[in-house]
Amino acid sequence: MSGPRRAARFAVLAAATPMLLASACVSDATTSSGASGHGSAASITVFAAASLTESFIQIGQDFQAISGSKVTFNFGASSTLATQINHGAPADVFAAASPATMKAVTDAGGAGASVDFASNTLLIAVPEGNPARITGLADFADQDKKIAICAPQVPCGAAAEKVFAAAQITPEPDTLERDVKATLAKVAADEVDAALVYQTDVMGSPDDVEGVDFPESSQAVNQYLIATLTASQAPEVSQAFVDYVLSPEGQSVLTRAGFAQP
Amino acid sequence: MPSPEIAPLATQGPSNQPPWQSRVPLLLGVPAVLALLFLLLPLVGLVVRAPWAEARAVLGSPQALLALRLSLITATVSMIIAMVLGIPLAWLLARPGLRGASLLRALITVPLVLPPVVGGVALFTVLGRSGLLGRPLYALTGFSFPFTPYAVVLAQVFVALPYLVLSVEGALRASDRRFEDAAATLGARPITVFRRVTLPLVGPGIAAGAILAWARALGEFGATVTFAGNFPGTTQTMPLAVYLALETDPDAALLLSVLLLAVSVGVLVLLRDRWVTRW
Numbered sequence A: 001m002s003g004p005r006r007a008a009r010f011a012v013l014a015a016a017t018p019m020l021l022a023s024a025c026v027s028d029a030t031t032s033s034g035a036s037g038h039g040s041a042a043s044i045t046v047f048a049a050a051s052l053t054e055s056f057i058q059i060g061q062d063f064q065a066i067s068g069s070k071v072t073f074n075f076g077a078s079s080t081l082a083t084q085i086n087h088g089a090p091a092d093v094f095a096a097a098s099p100a101t102m103k104a105v106t107d108a109g110g111a112g113a114s115v116d117f118a119s120n121t122l123l124i125a126v127p128e129g130n131p132a133r134i135t136g137l138a139d140f141a142d143q144d145k146k147i148a149i150c151a152p153q154v155p156c157g158a159a160a161e162k163v164f165a166a167a168q169i170t171p172e173p174d175t176l177e178r179d180v181k182a183t184l185a186k187v188a189a190d191e192v193d194a195a196l197v198y199q200t201d202v203m204g205s206p207d208d209v210e211g212v213d214f215p216e217s218s219q220a221v222n223q224y225l226i227a228t229l230t231a232s233q234a235p236e237v238s239q240a241f242v243d244y245v246l247s248p249e250g251q252s253v254l255t256r257a258g259f260a261q262p
Numbered sequence B: 001m002p003s004p005e006i007a008p009l010a011t012q013g014p015s016n017q018p019p020w021q022s023r024v025p026l027l028l029g030v031p032a033v034l035a036l037l038f039l040l041l042p043l044v045g046l047v048v049r050a051p052w053a054e055a056r057a058v059l060g061s062p063q064a065l066l067a068l069r070l071s072l073i074t075a076t077v078s079m080i081i082a083m084v085l086g087i088p089l090a091w092l093l094a095r096p097g098l099r100g101a102s103l104l105r106a107l108i109t110v111p112l113v114l115p116p117v118v119g120g121v122a123l124f125t126v127l128g129r130s131g132l133l134g135r136p137l138y139a140l141t142g143f144s145f146p147f148t149p150y151a152v153v154l155a156q157v158f159v160a161l162p163y164l165v166l167s168v169e170g171a172l173r174a175s176d177r178r179f180e181d182a183a184a185t186l187g188a189r190p191i192t193v194f195r196r197v198t199l200p201l202v203g204p205g206i207a208a209g210a211i212l213a214w215a216r217a218l219g220e221f222g223a224t225v226t227f228a229g230n231f232p233g234t235t236q237t238m239p240l241a242v243y244l245a246l247e248t249d250p251d252a253a254l255l256l257s258v259l260l261l262a263v264s265v266g267v268l269v270l271l272r273d274r275w276v277t278r279w
Helices: A003-021 A050-067 A076-085 A101-105 A137-141 A155-167 A180-188 A197-202 A215-219 A234-247 A248-256 B024-048 B052-059 B062-094 B101-113 B116-127 B135-142 B149-174 B177-185 B190-201 B203-219 B222-227 B236-247 B250-274
Strands: A024-028 A044-049 A071-076 A095-096 A115-127 A147-150 A175-177 A193-196 A211-213 A221-228
Touching: A044 A076, A044 A147, A044 A234, A050 A071, A050 A197, A050 A234, A071 A076, A071 A147, A076 A095, A076 A101, A076 B135, A095 A234, A101 A221, A101 B116, A115 A180, A115 A197, A115 A215, A137 A147, A137 A193, A137 B236, A147 A155, A147 A180, A155 A180, A155 A193, A155 A215, A175 A180, A180 A193, A180 A197, A180 A211, A180 B177, A193 B135, A197 A211, A197 B062, A215 B135, A221 A234, A234 A248, B024 B116, B024 B177, B052 B203, B052 B250, B062 B101, B062 B149, B062 B190, B062 B203, B062 B236, B062 B250, B101 B149, B116 B222, B149 B203, B149 B222, B177 B190, B190 B203, B203 B250, B222 B236, B236 B250
Parallel strands: A044 A071, A044 A095, A147 A175, A147 A193
Antiparallel strands: A024 A071, A095 A221, A115 A193, A115 A211, A115 A221
């Protein structure tokens, strides 16, 4: 393998790693060219699961171009975001990566009805060229292969447990990673032969990771929910943003990123 | 450790307390107490908040004991490696007239500044399965460091070594060189001077550096989780267990942290009594 490619691989890993520790990072989808004809256009803040980062930044820019309303994002782990919202963080919309984290906010009275807007399934990630010739979930039981899966305490690990149970396979992992991005990073660095990550993680990563489909993935479908928050100062704009995410335009952005329809 | 066999050149000050030490000026006393409170109050908070009713279940769990055992073993091995490699490096750095010493010193400080997670990535580039040295090693033997306890030790040594080197080097530079010169003029070979004179002279500095290195290794998280991964019994040290417990059971995480604190304070107190004061 050539030098520059190897260097690029580690550059990706290095770039991805600091993100792992940031519990939430704020990103601004504002562009100065956004239509500002509507004098009353309010700005809103959207709290969204980290896995939605690229898609929602795109959707936010499209939404702003149409409505003139500025959308600011706070991306992070859904559980962290739910905690922040319940502690009074100024948010207008919450997009969660699991029903449980949305329920934490709804139960506390922070949000009304929520809607399914996307889903994500697991996929086997292998290093470029699939050097260990991984063909399916059964390879995860092979002790001679280096395997990474998420720790059972985090959502992708819980999903992995479900598919292994459905396939009646006892995996032999070498490491139980602390989140899905760390798991993917191990594949990108070519330190493991295979890992279980989300479809969107493989789609969103550069050429150094390939996906291997497996039939049992349908056993663990991760539902994404979105809701406007009761504390919102701009309920109309918030609802318009939710509607835009559910519109064909919003859905096509999500599909391109690897999300499935709800 | 043998004590120096040369009589001291200068006598220490009188052993009874001089009168000017008896009163602590406010300008020093107040910040000192503030510093102490700032360091200790969060720990007190941790101990108070910990759900002691669950202590038996959490602390007695096989996973917690495995993690504690791995942490203590790897931190101690890392400290020994740091001493074996670090004391000679400190000696070299402290040698008068070493060219480029300040540049070397700056480079040694880099791992202190580097976010440990990035340190883990850096270790991959050299010792990972497709790293600079790791690739030929893997091709020859089929062995690779990541996901083994060796990787835990490597990550810990990487972050802990600078603490030891800098403490020992500071002690060496502050020590009285004339003892070594005297030994050399009396015909001792350099290695003998180092063993019989230099080492005992900087004993407290070495002890302090070793304790710093051990403590840093014990608390190490970022480089370990990146380079060694996380698997119970193999690479899951206490800080990793605490981190994962935070995801689902923050109470258990508090208890595990308190356990780690208690064990490390216990070991340090024992060491101070049995070892450090002997110098």
